[in-house]
Amino acid sequence: MKESLRDYLVSKQKLIEKEINKSVQSLRVPPKLKESMLYSLEAGGKRLRPILLMASYETYGKESAKVISSAIALELIHTYSLIHDDLPAMDDDSYRRGKLTNHKMFDEATAILAGDALLTYSFEIVSNDPLLSDKEKVDIIKKLSECSGPNGMVGGQILDMEAENRNVSLEELEKIHELKTGELLKFAITSGALLGNASPKQLEALEEFSYYLGLIFQVQDDILDVIGDQEKIGKTVGSDESNQKSTYPKLLGLKGAQDRKMDYVNKAKHALKKADADVSMLSALTDYFSERDY
Amino acid sequence: MKESLRDYLVSKQKLIEKEINKSVQSLRVPPKLKESMLYSLEAGGKRLRPILLMASYETYGKESAKVISSAIALELIHTYSLIHDDLPAMDDDSYRRGKLTNHKMFDEATAILAGDALLTYSFEIVSNDPLLSDKEKVDIIKKLSECSGPNGMVGGQILDMEAENRNVSLEELEKIHELKTGELLKFAITSGALLGNASPKQLEALEEFSYYLGLIFQVQDDILDVIGDQEKIGKTVGSDESNQKSTYPKLLGLKGAQDRKMDYVNKAKHALKKADADVSMLSALTDYFSERDY
Numbered sequence: 135m136k137e138s139l140r141d142y143l144v145s146k147q148k149l150i151e152k153e154i155n156k157s158v159q160s161l162r163v164p165p166k167l168k169e170s171m172l173y174s175l176e177a178g179g180k181r182l183r184p185i186l187l188m189a190s191y192e193t194y195g196k197e198s199a200k201v202i203s204s205a206i207a208l209e210l211i212h213t214y215s216l217i218h219d220d221l222p223a224m225d226d227d228s229y230r231r232g233k234l235t236n237h238k239m240f241d242e243a244t245a246i247l248a249g250d251a252l253l254t255y256s257f258e259i260v261s262n263d264p265l266l267s268d269k270e271k272v273d274i275i276k277k278l279s280e281c282s283g284p285n286g287m288v289g290g291q292i293l294d295m296e297a298e299n300r301n302v303s304l305e306e307l308e309k310i311h312e313l314k315t316g317e318l319l320k321f322a323i324t325s326g327a328l329l330g331n332a333s334p335k336q337l338e339a340l341e342e343f344s345y346y347l348g349l350i351f352q353v354q355d356d357i358l359d360v361i362g363d364q365e366k367i368g369k370t371v372g373s374d375e376s377n378q379k380s381t382y383p384k385l386l387g388l389k390g391a392q393d394r395k396m397d398y399v400n401k402a403k404h405a406l407k408k409a410d411a412d413v414s415m416l417s418a419l420t421d422y423f424s425e426r427d428y
Numbered sequence: 429m430k431e432s433l434r435d436y437l438v439s440k441q442k443l444i445e446k447e448i449n450k451s452v453q454s455l456r457v458p459p460k461l462k463e464s465m466l467y468s469l470e471a472g473g474k475r476l477r478p479i480l481l482m483a484s485y486e487t488y489g490k491e492s493a494k495v496i497s498s499a500i501a502l503e504l505i506h507t508y509s510l511i512h513d514d515l516p517a518m519d520d521d522s523y524r525r526g527k528l529t530n531h532k533m534f535d536e537a538t539a540i541l542a543g544d545a546l547l548t549y550s551f552e553i554v555s556n557d558p559l560l561s562d563k564e565k566v567d568i569i570k571k572l573s574e575c576s577g578p579n580g581m582v583g584g585q586i587l588d589m590e591a592e593n594r595n596v597s598l599e600e601l602e603k604i605h606e607l608k609t610g611e612l613l614k615f616a617i618t619s620g621a622l623l624g625n626a627s628p629k630q631l632e633a634l635e636e637f638s639y640y641l642g643l644i645f646q647v648q649d650d651i652l653d654v655i656g657d658q659e660k661i662g663k664t665v666g667s668d669e670s671n672q673k674s675t676y677p678k679l680l681g682l683k684g685a686q687d688r689k690m691d692y693v694n695k696a697k698h699a700l701k702k703a704d705a706d707v708s709m710l711s712a713l714t715d716y717f718s719e720r721d722y
Contacts, residue, residue: 163578167586171578218544223536242517243589246540247582250512253544254577257551261570268562275569276555283548284457284465288541292461295537 139418146185151176153202154209157259163251170240170248171255174213178231182423184209186322186347189415190340194330203263204274204325207256211282212318214252217245219291253282266329274325281321290314302380308349316348323347323416332411339408343416346402350423353395356381358427360388366428399424433712440479445470447496448503451553457545464534464542465549468507472525476717477616478503480641483709484620484634497557498568498619501550505576506612508546511539513585547576560623568619575615584608596674602643610642617641617710626705633702637710640696644717647689650675652721654682660722693718 154175161168184205191201220227220235221242228238237245260266260274280286290313297310323344327337359374360383374381382391402420406413448469455462478499485495514521514529515536522532531539554560554568574580584607591604617638621631653668654677668675676685696714700707 161578163583164586164590166590167578167583214544218540221537221540223531223540237517243515244586246512246515246517247586247589250508250543250547251578251582253547254573254582257569258573258577261566261573268566271569272555272562272565275551275565279548279552279555283552284455284461284545288545288548289457289461292458292538292541295541296458296460 136418139415139422142189142415143180143185143422146188147181150181150184150205150209154206157206158255161255166240166244167248167251170236170244171252173239174217174236174248175210175252177233179212181209183212183318183322186319186416186419187326189419190323190326191330192326193409193411193413193416194327194332194336198265200265201326201329203259203266204278204329207259207274207278208318208322208325210252210256210259211278211287214249214256215282215287215291217249217252221245224291224295270329273328277321277325277328281317286313286317287315290317297380299378304385307380307382307385311352312345312348315352316345319348319351320344332409336409336411339405339410343402343405343409346398346405347420347423350395350398350402350420353382353391353398354424354426356383357388357391357395359383363427395424430712433709433716436483436709437474437479437716440482441475444475444478444499444503448500451500452549455549460534460538461542461545464530464538465546467533468511468530468542469504469546471527473506475503477506477612480613480616480710480713481620483713484617485624486620487703487705487707487710488621488624488626488630492559494559495620495623497553497560498572498623501553501568501572502612502616502619504546504550504553505572505581508543508550509576509581509585511543511546515539518585518589564623567622571615571619571622575611580607580611581609584611591674593672598679601674601676601679605646606639606642609646610639613642613645614638626703630703630705633699633704637696637699637703640692640699641714641717644689644692644696644714647676647685647692648718648720650677651682651685651689653677657721689718 155172158168158172158175187205187208188201191198216230217236219225220230221237227235229235233239235245236248240248256278257275260278261271263271266274282288290310293310294314297306302310320341323340324337327340332340356374359371359381362371364371375384382394386394399420403417406416406420449466452462452466452469481499481502482495485492510524511530513519514524515531521529523529527533529539530542534542550572551569554572555565557565560568576582584604587604588608591600596604614635617634618631621634626634650668653665653675656665658665669678676688680688693714697711700710700714703710
């Protein structure tokens, strides 16, 4: 990874973590609820979604505090989805990134409610941001609810569950990933550009870009589950295989999956060209998504 | 109950149920998710919250389709909270209103996701309503997220859980109810009036009214658990006692609880007088809340 990209990622990550902490600490809510919300928010992660949102914004607008509320809201929604995903009734995971999952650290009821609270609070944050116009708030909330709701992320989670323990086609697999992980990435890219006043044509190009970026992210996730370093990725290598999960390497072979990923990288960069702006950071982030080792 | 009030309740209930069905049926989402969302939405209930919202609106504005999206969003959020509340990790209920609870009809994972979907979709509905201005959308979404989030309903649920199996004071009990059930009633009353262009002073009076209305609702719930007709209320009479739940009759005796309720009715109506409008329907609804037998 280039030094400049590493610096960029680290500085944005710090900024986001500071702002998330400030926003949730300011809540006057029952202490146990706040503790549980903060526990999962502070449990690490690369903050890729809010970073993408900021990078997309900066492609069109100059650096600004205007993106913070949307970036925080996005990370809160991502975090709630992980908490609910880890529940015994869902993936039943006891650890995430080497730390106890929320329901193991607290209890199931608290984890369910902490997730509900994070989801609801994300809309409150955007609706209360004094830096946004009413029109901008509505545009962001519309996108956020669409991307994370029944026709977006939650829909993808239902499809993912239904696909467990059976063979799915590559088309089905891509539909699941498009909804389950792609929609939040789409929100990151398009809402950043929207706040930066990108034109409809530019937004269209970026939406296409975000589609391929989501697929790159997922193929690399599947590849890392085969050839990744267990220490680095923070979960058992080979768990997809033992969970009988449908993956790209399983459907296409490892080489086939790697080729497919490069095909997506090319398509993502082609879409970026149509975005008609200095896309160097988004391009560097695409390579980072494709080559990441954890 | 007066015939005119009964007619009002029935006609509004039908309208709301028709609009909810239309809104959720229009979703293009995985069939199982839609089925699970609709199952709980159609599982009955008196639709009191959206009816209150409409009645509050009509106190200031004339009947209009403008309130529909907020009314639907409110009922969706109420329904999601019931689905999550019934989960094994929470109240562990197998039946609600004589029908299987969502996780018993489907499974726990589906119930969790159906709740998440209803919550998220409620914000999408408001943000997409062509009858509202951007300012109105933002005002409604702000109120809705505040009343239903960590500082509102979800906060109340955490406090309620923490209060289980221990004695709580009357102050604690009222705080729990204020958050757990009162906040959504506050949303109903204040957002209806807001859309009807009530003045800040009128809104203040109605917010005070909604506080007492929430308490009336809760005291009557507790009273019905002691002297209610099991058939009518659709749950086992005496379940609070056997669940060691803190209730008004337990803290004040049955007579004391009934007196307390009348005190709240008087305070609610006193607040209504300050609302400076024709509050006859809100006043009739207050009596209905106080005297309902199921």
